[in-house]
Amino acid sequence: MENQNISDIIESYLKQILAESQQVEIRRAEIADQFNVVPSQINYVIKTRFTIQDGYVVQSKRGGGGYIRIEKVKxxxxxxxxxxxxxxxxxxxxxxxxxxxxxxxxxxxxxxxxxxxxxxxxxxxxxxxxxxxxxxxxxxxxxxxxxxxxxxxxx
Incomplete structure (x- = not known):
């Protein structure tokens, strides 16, 4: 894990959750706090590592009760x-x-x-x-x- 950058670590964390379930629903700020990064880092990981071409659908809702949902698709x-x-x-x-x-x-x-x-x-x-x-x-x-x-x- 020493040779991994923070984006790789966040990606691995989310994919580990997705290995157990078809989808994950996260709050961007909570994940950012967990990994001690700015919320835009979470956006970057999701935008570049969880694309439709890679077999993922991403949905988001902004605001106080907002979330980001990543779903694994066939x-x-x-x-x-x-x-x-x-x-x-x-x-x-x-x-x-x-x-x-x-x-x-x-x-x-x-x-x-x-x-x-x-x-x-x-x-x-x-x-x-x-x-x-x-x-x-x-x-x-x-x-x-x-x-x-x-x-x-x-x-």
Whole structure:
């Protein structure tokens, strides 16, 4: 343990708890006090070590009764496919290209017809029409990337 930095120690502590349970709910300030670090150090560990790509979903609630919940989830087998779609989407995507992404998901069997139709409704021109084409393409990309990240794991 001597060669570990404090981030590694905090990560190990949280993962040890997660080994016994599917999720852990913590108070940032309490963990910071426990390890004698500033609360932003806890944020850093959670943001960098407990990502969806690593098989974790993180939820937080701010305020006096606030918490950070880390949940271990089962990743799907087709992560490379999802990763390539995330890369293809990038920071912005046209309506035409977004339709191709949804079609790829459907044809690969990652989503069914109903799910494809729901995604198409969410990224439809009418749903993201701000009057600014570049902004529409950024919003569409954010929606698709959020969906793709949720497709990485099974509920």
């Amino acid at each position: 990743l799907l087998d087709n992560l490379d496919f999802i990763d390539s779609l995330v890369t293809a989407v990038g920071d912005q995507i046209t309506r035409h290209d977004s339709l191709a992404v949804v079609r790829s998901l459907f044809e690969a069997g990652t989503i069914n017809r109903r799910e494809a139709n729901i995604i198409l409704a969410a990224i439809d021109k009418a749903a993201v029409d701000t009057g600014d084409r570049a902004l529409n393409e950024r919003i569409r990309a954010q929606i698709l990337i959020s969906i793709l990240n949720h497709l990485r794991y099974e509920s």
